[in-house]
Amino acid sequence: MSTATSTTGGADTAAVRQAIATTARPPRPGPLSTALTFGWRGMLKVKHVPEQLLDVTVTPVMFLLMFTYLFGGAIAGSTSAYLDYTLPGLLVMSVLFTTVYSGVSLNTDLTKGVVDRFRSLPIWRPAPLLGSLLGDSVRYVIAGTVIITVGVALGYRPDAGVGGAVASLALVVVFSFGLSWVFSVLGLLLRSPNAVMNAGFMGIFPLTFLSNVFVDPETLPGPLQAFVDVNPISILATACRSLMDGTPDGEAIVVALVVAAVLAAVFLPITTRLYRSR
Template sequence: MSAPATAQQDQKDDLLLAAPKVDELAALLVAKDRPPRPSALSASLTFGWRAMLKIKHVPEQLFDVTAFPIMMVLMYAYLFGGALAGSVSEYVQFLLPGVLVMSIVMITMYTGVAINTDISKGVFDRFRTLPMWRPAPMVGYLLGDVIRYLIASVVILAVGLVIGYRPQGGVLGVLAGIALLLVFSFAFSWIWTMFGLLLRSEKSVMGVSMMVIFPLTFLSNVFVDPKTMPGWLQAFVNNSPVSHVASAVRELMAGNWPGADIGWSLGWAAFLLLVFGAATMRLYNRK
């Protein structure tokens, strides 16, 4: 046998001698405690951080929470301000809280699009094999999106202040209005998580989302007082969840306490969370 071959054989023998035996490996594994299973909160926050990292690597995703809200405020304020209220500064007092609600509600549909994209890439198949709380990926997505909603709220309020909006409720009224809107938006987003799991492509999710969101947002009290509408339309607008949230946010920022509208908004949020949250998890466990 040649010298190089002998050296290679010696190396193999040394590796075999140095390699741990099966019994030794078993003893090591048994002796060590298994890592604790992550709590529901920890797992959800981890997936929420994952959603934020995706924004970090693809900052273009912030377009819908920055440029889109600015466009909405300026377009509707300057288009309708003079005709409906006589001036932009007068109309923006009524308009801005409504546009804030409308913009955030419309942004929620991107949750379903993101989930559908991850499913098509096979990412969720890996998540399902992990020993963690089952709803964590869904809740994490929504927690990450709450940060996006908060960014959009700050942008809209900043633009509103520049063009003349003055909330009479001060800082506390503004914070209360935003908090209520974030709670409702979190619950409303579960509609799109269901569609993200149910439909086959992100284009389908986007199309269905627009069909639901447009009637809810435009047939509401976001732009005008429902008293000017026909009776049959008033019945729909006055009972729309978007109208209840818009009224509550508008009054809170004006320094009032609209108990009925706050109650309706929280009731709608609970209903959406129970119905569509349960439907989402049923689809997630079965698919």
């Protein structure tokens, strides 16, 4: 019986070797298809663990309701007037907060050894990084869509209509994609996902609150107003307000896009180099 088993095993091995020898090797996947595959991996993670979407659905709604109904009357005199002012800013804030999880996700893969498996694959090296951030961009769209939808349900009406809201969301997603490379660097430098999350929010919270997201800078002290005016988050919020109001601020839009491009240009190579060396 053992002889028969050995003979069968040898025949199977020979058949496999013959198939390998006579079959052409499949072409190596290109950079774009590989990156999109890893982006789809991020979507599958959400599919199997839908709780990951809580931070892009529940949190934005909580911020919108809290700031509108707790502070709207005191700051703007009425909740409806404050909603008109703050919703574009809350759109910016909600989506930018989500970018921190790009670093957390990358650090999780790194600490669990998943990155080591990716390095062993015959693929374009930056594909897992780029694909992961492309997948995260879908989360940005979801977060922005939720905040706009809830705002409309509460009575917000963008003067530019659907087109203005879509343009504003697109600008925020592009800016967030550039910013996510910063948190990817943190994800590769720090030792645990919790450390990445804490460091990320410690950096983005002050920048968000020291902006024009919640209050008009003219009401602030001089030195603080000067900082708020040059804060990239303030400029992004101004660009979003202008797009939703139907009066696009070309300068603010260009500055926001340039900042996003600079962030990506600076931190993408750093992320790639750290990814190869870790």
